[in-house]
Amino acid sequence: MTTRDTDWDGVRLHVVTGKGGTGKTTVAAALALALASAGRKVLLIEVEGRQGIARLFDCPPLPYEERKVATGLGARGSGPGGDVYALAVDPEGALLDYLEMFYNLRRTGKALTRLGVVDFATTIAPGLSDVLVTGKATEAARRRVNRRDDSHVYHAVVMDAPPTGRISRFLDVSTEVGSLAKVGPIRTHADTVARVIRSPQTAVHFVTTLEEMPVQETLDGITDLSERTGGAIRPGGIFINMARPAMLDDADLAAAADGTLDVTELAVSLKAAGISDNHGLAADLMTELGEHAQQVALQNRERDELLTSGHPHYELPMIPEGIDLASLYQLATALRDQGAA
Ligand SMILES: Nc1ncnc2c1ncn2[C@@H]1O[C@H](COP(=O)(O)OP(=O)(O)OP(=O)(O)O)[C@@H](O)[C@H]1O
Ligand SMILES: [Mg+2]
Structure with a gap:
């Protein structure tokens, strides 16, 4: 029996x-x-x-070149993890890369840059620039060590991608390139990337955060992706970020929400903790707890809404210090x- 490594095996x-x-x-x-456990290389x-x-990662601006930026998370109780590499891809660099990789034409590409052809190609034809950028990511994901050792160079590639409003078009490269190139090398490239x-x-x-707008955008984004591509591009997980943990149990939260929390009891507890209540501290605290309870209730509603989509979800806390x-x-x-991971 094989055991699953993570929710994202494969x-x-x-x-x-x-x-x-x-x-x-x-x-x-x-x-x-998280994905860069010991012995694994991950590209961001x-x-x-x-x-x-x-x-x-507190490092100088990334060139168009894969650079190590961090050591991955080690397994619990063992040594350090693998390596995290990073790369900033821009359409121009990706076009030069493409010319080099497929035609050994980097020098020509540089000349084209000087003539403004690269600018032209990447600004006039956004579909083309998207396929070059996504092409770089898919190339890295498929890259093998060499002919004798055909294991993958990167265990995984993680892309910090465009926002929800643009993601479906960005990823739907074959359709986007369709009107530009019906045949020829760009078409073939687009088809490989799309595959x-x-x-x-x-x-x-x-x-997403647990707020109305981002939650709605997430649900719409998932629907849009699957409708646009007939389910061919797969939604993965929902990552709930900046969640604020509840500071009270359910009963106290309910009491705080409807203002029935016992203010004298609160004052007594403060006193027991060595804090005097001479400035109406307990009453102020009551107000804050009321707001907190409402926020928790709102978060819970938004979370329930997200869960209706049936996708795996993960929750990350708000880190108060940033x-x-x-x-x-x-x-x-x-x-x-x-x-x-
Ligand atoms: N869990 C967290 N706790 C506290 N602060 C966070 C958390 N996650 C993100 N932030 C902060 O929120 C801000 C936005 O985060 P980030 O830049 O990752 O968002 P983004 O979606 O990539 O933004 P953009 O759309 O501008 O690219 C940053 O200041 C970041 O440090
Ligand atoms: Mg960002």
């Missing part, structure tokens, strides 16, 4: 999307750390040219503990 390309600002870059980085790819990954993206090797994960390298590993550990 997935080699993880595409991370979500509403803007919900934590795509953060979650993609945490997932890469950024496609929007914002250098978010370099900032997150990987539409295979069980690729999963599209959605990052995200640094240490909290990134903390999020990676939470993902691993929940089976995401």
